[in-house]
Structure formats: C-alpha cells, structure tokens
Amino acid sequence: MDYDPAHAMSRGGSMRQSISRSVSRASRNLEDIFSPSARRTKSTNEDEEALKWAAIEKLPTYSRLRTSLMPALGEDDIYGNQILNKEVDVTKLDGEERARFIDVVFKVAEQDNERILTKLRNRIDRVGITLPTVEVRYDHLTVKADCYTGDRSLPSLTNTVRNMGESLLGLVGIHLAKKAQLTILKDVSGIVKPSRMTLLLGPPSSGKTTLLLALAGKLDKSLDISGEVTYNGYRLNEFVPIKTSAYISQNDLHVGIMTVKETLDFSARCQGVGTRYDLLNELARREKDAGIFPEADVDLFMKASAAQGVKSSLITDYTLKVSIFQH
Numbered sequence: 001m002d003y004d005p006a007h008a009m010s011r012g013g014s015m016r017q018s019i020s021r022s023v024s025r026a027s028r029n030l031e032d033i034f035s036p037s038a039r040r041t042k043s044t045n046e047d048e049e050a051l052k053w054a055a056i057e058k059l060p061t062y063s064r065l066r067t068s069l070m071p072a073l074g075e076d077d078i079y080g081n082q083i084l085n086k087e088v089d090v091t092k093l094d095g096e097e098r099a100r101f102i103d104v105v106f107k108v109a110e111q112d113n114e115r116i117l118t119k120l121r122n123r124i125d126r127v128g129i130t131l132p133t134v135e136v137r138y139d140h141l142t143v144k145a146d147c148y149t150g151d152r153s154l155p156s157l158t159n160t161v162r163n164m165g166e167s168l169l170g171l172v173g174i175h176l177a178k179k180a181q182l183t184i185l186k187d188v189s190g191i192v193k194p195s196r197m198t199l200l201l202g203p204p205s206s207g208k209t210t211l212l213l214a215l216a217g218k219l220d221k222s223l224d225i226s227g228e229v230t231y232n233g234y235r236l237n238e239f240v241p242i243k244t245s246a247y248i249s250q251n252d253l254h255v256g257i258m259t260v261k262e263t264l265d266f267s268a269r270c271q272g273v274g275t276r277y278d279l280l281n282e283l284a285r286r287e288k289d290a291g292i293f294p295e296a297d298v299d300l301f302m303k304a305s306a307a308q309g310v311k312s313s314l315i316t317d318y319t320l321k322v323s324i325f326q327h
C-alpha cells in the first residue's frame, strides 16, 4: 500500500500514557471498542490525533520541542484496527525506528524528498515566518598571482630556500628571480541571489575555484586581491564569513577507521543545529496561537533535526537515503 501522509495523519492507534485515550474512549460505546471488526472512524481518529497534539502543546518548551508523533506507518494492530500515530521522544529513537521512518517517509527518495521539503516550507510560510536570506555580491573583483617562471617554478628544496632568501631581499627592494604576474580573475562583477541554486561553469583553470574562494573569504594571502565582496551589504571584514558561508573543497580528509555513517553522525554533531531550534520554538509558538496542528512526519523530521547532542541522528539516515540516489 502506498504511503499517504494525509491518510496516515488521520489514523488511530495505541497510546499508553496520555489522557487523550481515556477522553476519546469514554465517548465511544464499549461494543465498538471490543468488536474486532469495528474500524475506528476517520473523525474519531482525527479527534484522538488532535488531543495528542494538544497534549504535546501543553508540555514545557524543552520537552515540547523533543516530543513528536511517530507517523503510523500504514500498519494495523492484531485486531485489524489502524494504529494511531505514537508519541515519541525524538532524541531517543532507536536505529530501527529511525530507519523505518526514513524508509517509509522517503520511499521514493527523489519524489518524497521534494514532498517533505515542500511541506516543511509550507509549514513555515503558513505562520508567516520569513527565513533570513543572504545575497552575495562581488564587484570589480580582480585576483592576481605572482609566479616564478622557468626552473624556479618547481617547489624544490633549493628553490624554496632561494625564494625565502629573496623575499627577505625583496623587503629592501632587491628583486632577483624572474617573476610573472598572472591575472586569474579580471574585473568580474556579479550577484549570487538567495533561495536558488547557482551553477558555475568554466573550462579547467578558468578561475572557478579562485572565485569561490574569494566569495568565501578564503583566498591565499599571497594573492593580490582588489575589488569588493559583500554579504547583504557587509564586507568580509565586517563579520565572520565562516559562520555564514562554507567552502567545501573537492578533496576532503576522513578518518579511515570510521564508517560512512559514523563520519556523517560525527560531522552532524560538530555542526550543531544552528538556528533550527529557535525556528522550531517560534514555529510552535505561532502554531499554538493560530490553533494549527502540524503533520506528524514533518514535525518529527524537524524536531529530530533540531535536537542537540544526539549521537546518531535521523538526519544521518536521511542523508544516506537521499544522497544514494544523487550519486
């Protein structure tokens, strides 16, 4: 059976601790409950679901942002009743629960990824939260390099020693080695717009990497740089660019004894959750004011990705699942 979140959302199931069960059960007659063939009606399930969300909403902030409903993954209990979405602590999901959630929610990785991301976007838009964006501009950017030519261009030991010596002489105005100046970027200007993907194309050695490094503020100090790079109007020396931008090199070093999953888990923990926790907090507050309940799959996904200090994260399972189809 295909997983349909709207359908799953409206389903019922077992819930141990909550008061919601006793409330909703009391309103149903006993025959219904004990008759194996009696299927819960859609509206009863919706009521139970709403009660669960209402109970989660009443929790203190710390617990509220860690508690979500695990979507009932299209299963029935032994009596043939549909299982309700179950309350879970997103920091305590075990490996099997995470894997099952990702498997079912992202069944067709490419298509379901877009569906979840769209839902996530809609959830944020619905309560009128606008996410901060960054626009990067580069203006009359020129990058030049001083290069040694001929046999002095090889980074051999003798050359290195000579270069060091000559750079000292250079300080007092004496230049011996033949140098040529290479202009890597010549007066380039442009804008990298937010909320879209930008593709940079060019033949080898055309300066793609140099431009990206310049935008990230990571160019080699020995290069001669002129022009201006700004993020939302701020120059690179007016803020800490590494907090806003990341330059990921074509080469990366990994710890050989760690598995791919461990490596991703480790890097996820090092990155932290950034502003996701604050976003979730604001989102929860506004949804409460507006009387909106979230959808279980999106809520669980967002809360799990904003939970700090989790050793093995749902996001790792997600990354593995989604990146497998991309490469």
Ligand SMILES: Nc1ncnc2c1ncn2[C@@H]1O[C@H](COP(=O)(O)OP(=O)(O)O)[C@@H](O)[C@H]1O
Binding pocket: 145, 146, 147, 182, 184, 202, 203, 204, 205, 206, 207, 208, 209, 210, 211, 220, 223
């Ligand atoms: N730090 C540097 N010193 C001297 N030359 C450099 C330096 N960085 C890049 N270059 C030269 O600039 C040119 C463009 O390099 P690069 O930006 O890496 O091109 P691309 O990424 O498009 O292949 C190349 O010829 C490269 O050798």
Ligand SMILES: [Mg+2]
Binding pocket: 208, 209
């Ligand atoms: Mg390159």
